[in-house]
Amino acid sequence: MFIIMNDRFGSYAWLKFGSKRRVVVMAMTEEEMFPAEISRNTKQYGKRVTLCNLSGTLKELISAGIITCTDTSVVRGRPYSLTPKGKAYQERLRTSQSALDYFKKNDEPYS
Numbered sequence: 001m002f003i004i005m006n007d008r009f010g011s012y013a014w015l016k017f018g019s020k021r022r023v024v025v026m027a028m029t030e031e032e033m034f035p036a037e038i039s040r041n042t043k044q045y046g047k048r049v050t051l052c053n054l055s056g057t058l059k060e061l062i063s064a065g066i067i068t069c070t071d072t073s074v075v076r077g078r079p080y081s082l083t084p085k086g087k088a089y090q091e092r093l094r095t096s097q098s099a100l101d102y103f104k105k106n107d108e109p110y111s
Contacts, residue, residue, distance in 0.1 A: 011064050011065075011066070011085075011089075012089055012092065014064065015061075015064070015066065015089055015093075016093065016096075018060075019047055020047070020049050020053060020057045021057055021060060021061060021066075022045075022093060023042045023045045023046070023047045023049055024038060024042060024049055024054065024057050024058070024061065025061070025066065025067075025082070025086060025089060025090050025093065026045050026090060026093060026094070027039075027041035027042045027044070027045060027049075028041075028067070028080070028081070028082050028086075028090070029041060031081055032070055032079040032080070032081050033079065033080055033081070034077050034078070034079055034080075035051055035054050035055070035058070035077065035078070035080070036051065036077070038054060038058075038080065039051050039054050042054075058080060061086070065083055065085055065086075066082065066083060066085055066086040066089060067080050067081065067082055067083060067086050068080065068081060068082075068083050
């Protein structure tokens, strides 16, 4: 089951507060990336998104207009890229001080 963006929240808030969505957008560092590359890059943002979980997250981000599949004729390993909206959100996440706290690895146990 996919959670589609709620009308009460803007798409940036929906992206920012979804940990997998946020990490996937930040992990897209090249113009076209394959799911295996995206999954590998997510680790550097503190939360590894496996290929199994990535598929659903990519579908959510496509429906929100944040990423796009650049070649739909391929059955496996389709290339994805950020839309202009996705690039703007990625830059906003990168420069937001509170968002930077999301990507810090915390080694301390929760109390």
